[in-house]
Ligand SMILES: N[C@@H](CCC(=O)N[C@@H](CS)C(=O)NCC(=O)O)C(=O)O
């Protein structure tokens with residue numbers, strides 16, 4: 424079964440939000456809570472629901488640590504933000520919403536991702552209109568977390584619906600860049616596109632050099648300690664796959680070659696079915712149970 428690992432957290436202040444991070448070891452996911460110190464409102468980016476595939480059981484150990492902390496701090500949870508429909512873990516957004524309130528949101532191109540998986544799973548219960556997300560963000564859209572203004576950047580490549588959330592001098596980059604010593608996200612999922620990822624990374628590189636970038640994953644190359652914050656300047660100067668000197672053709676060639684060597688994430692089949700439903704399980708069948716499908720020889 425998947426273990427619940429809650430690493431000690433970093434609380435960092437800046438011109439943007441204060442950020443607290445929990446690292447989910449089973450999926451290498453960094454889940455961030457952005458706090459507006461002025462209003463004590465907050466948003467959680469890319470939460471994780473533990474899932475034991477062998478038994479089909481969900482667990483809320485990781486999510487409960489977030490709930491406990493938000494309650495203890497007396498914060499108001501306004502947003503459950505997703506950078507994309509994750510393929511390697513289930514979102515805990517609906518659980519956090521039930522416990523604490525808030526609205527679940529993702530990029531508007533999730534409709535295209537829903538359509539792809541509705542077809543692949545041959546499942547008309549998968550929506551194609553962006554429901555049941557509470558809000559779909561368009562490129563450039565702004566919204567408030569308390570008194571902090573956040574801005575959305577559409578950054579396709581890893582998936583067609585990927586977005587980055589910018590708040591002050593801070594950006595939550597999802598699966599575009601990883602730490603400079605690891606590189607970039609894979610582009611071989613349905614709708615993935617290495618050319619698009621290259622262009623999306625150029626948009627991130629155009630942000631002010633001191634912008635703090637919060638990753639969604641860290642894979643700890645060489646067994647180093649876990650890290651999830653970098654800057655635009657560090658990425659431009661030192662990202663092993665896409666520093667400022669790498670041209671699009673070279674990046675695309677590299678990415679295609681590497682993606683051909685990667686196996687599918689262990690949880691991709693359950694994760695995409697749940698995450699395109701904003702983290703909700705499929706509707707229960709006549710016996711009251713929800714079921715997930717496995718497409719045979721299709722992925
Ligand atoms: N072994 C991991 C694979 C996770 C994975 O594929 N991660 C994606 C992000 S969702 C990625 O871009 N990985 C880049 C890479 O491994 O080079 C699992 O089973 O979950």
Ligand SMILES: [Fe+2]
Pocket residue numbers: 507508509510511581598
């Ligand atoms: Fe991803």
